[in-house]
Amino acid sequence: MKRKSVGDGTPPAICTPLVGNCKDEIIAELADILSKKPDMLEWRADFFQDIGNTAEILAVADLITSTARNVPIIFTVRSNREGGEPIPLADEEVIGLCAAVCTHTAIEYIDCELSNAPEHMVFLRDVAHKHNKKIIASFHQHFYTPTKEFLLAKLTEAQEQGMDVAKIAVMPCSMEDIITLLSVSLEANNQLNIPVIVIAMGPYGVITRVAGGVFGSAVTFAVGHKASAPGQVPIDDLRAVLHTLEQSMKS
Numbered sequence: 001m002k003r004k005s006v007g008d009g010t011p012p013a014i015c016t017p018l019v020g021n022c023k024d025e026i027i028a029e030l031a032d033i034l035s036k037k038p039d040m041l042e043w044r045a046d047f048f049q050d051i052g053n054t055a056e057i058l059a060v061a062d063l064i065t066s067t068a069r070n071v072p073i074i075f076t077v078r079s080n081r082e083g084g085e086p087i088p089l090a091d092e093e094v095i096g097l098c099a100a101v102c103t104h105t106a107i108e109y110i111d112c113e114l115s116n117a118p119e120h121m122v123f124l125r126d127v128a129h130k131h132n133k134k135i136i137a138s139f140h141q142h143f144y145t146p147t148k149e150f151l152l153a154k155l156t157e158a159q160e161q162g163m164d165v166a167k168i169a170v171m172p173c174s175m176e177d178i179i180t181l182l183s184v185s186l187e188a189n190n191q192l193n194i195p196v197i198v199i200a201m202g203p204y205g206v207i208t209r210v211a212g213g214v215f216g217s218a219v220t221f222a223v224g225h226k227a228s229a230p231g232q233v234p235i236d237d238l239r240a241v242l243h244t245l246e247q248s249m250k251s
Contacts, residue, residue, distance in 0.1 A: 011242045012213035012220045013039035015074065016235055019047040023060055030067050036235045040219065042074040043107075045097075046084040051077070054100055061105040074136065075101050076111035082140035095120045099127045109165070111136045114157060125162055137163035141170045142201065145177035148184055155188045155196055165218070167197035172204040181208055182215045189216025209233055210241050214249070 016038040020026035026043075033041065043064055050056045065073055077094045078084025089097065098110050102124070112124050112135050121137070128135050137158035139151075151168050158166035166188070172178050178200060185198035185208075195218040200208040209220045210233070220242075222235040233241075 011246050012218055014235060014238060014242070015040035015042050015219050015221050016223065017041075017221065018043045018064065021047050021049045023063065026060060026064065027067075030064065033235075034068060034071070038071065038222070038235060040072045040074060041068055042076055042111075042221070044076050044078060044084075046076070046078045046087050051087050051097075052089060054097055057097060058100060058104050061101055061107055065106040072109060073107045074109040074111055075107045078111070078140070079113055079115070082113055082115065082138075083142040091116055092120060095124050098124055102128045102131050102133045107133070109134050109136055111138050111167075112163070113137075114139045114154060118161070121161060121163075134164035136165040136167050136197070137161065138167040138169070140168075143171055145170045145172050145180055145200070148180050151180075151184045152188060155184070155192060159192050159194050163194065165195050165197065166192065167199075169197075169199040169201060171202055172200045175204065178204055178207050182211070185212060185215040185217045206233060209238065210245065213242070214245070
């Protein structure tokens, strides 16, 4: 499979989550997901029961990268405040874990929430860049869609902090919210110098997962084995729709 990274252009890269709570579950997920040929994988380590064991996290990270081979991996510890699983680590400990993943594994992308303390983000950014890794600076709102101005400011903040990719994911409550998201994606893609990922969750959000690439979103997320967020579409269905959309726009 040709390697695809964030920001390679339309159609967007299709990323599927790994959400197993132990090594055996992740091995089973990988066997299922890799057969469907995703462009990227996201390891949602907040689902992993031994997240407090750094050595185990590094070992599983090595397992994932060696098994997935040429598929780029995103390492994510989603905080409970932004929709992740409850974990026994404080924010500063999560930053330390992410730094260890940057330093000791071949994982290419690290998700870092913009709600982290600025000094923690700067520290992780510097560690990542020292080891040729990239930071996806993210913001998630699982209950509603903030204003267009707020969301554009969040994406701009990621660039101003020297991050490599800017991501927002929100919950739409109406079709007007979807229009807001697509407009944000288009404007940010035109104004910023880094790739953007703009996702809406839930039933309305399917529109952004399918059409987001047309408006400049670099990555869309699909179910490979088990969803990590509401509204994710099975990867085979999403790929078929993206292919139809791409071909239709060329005609």
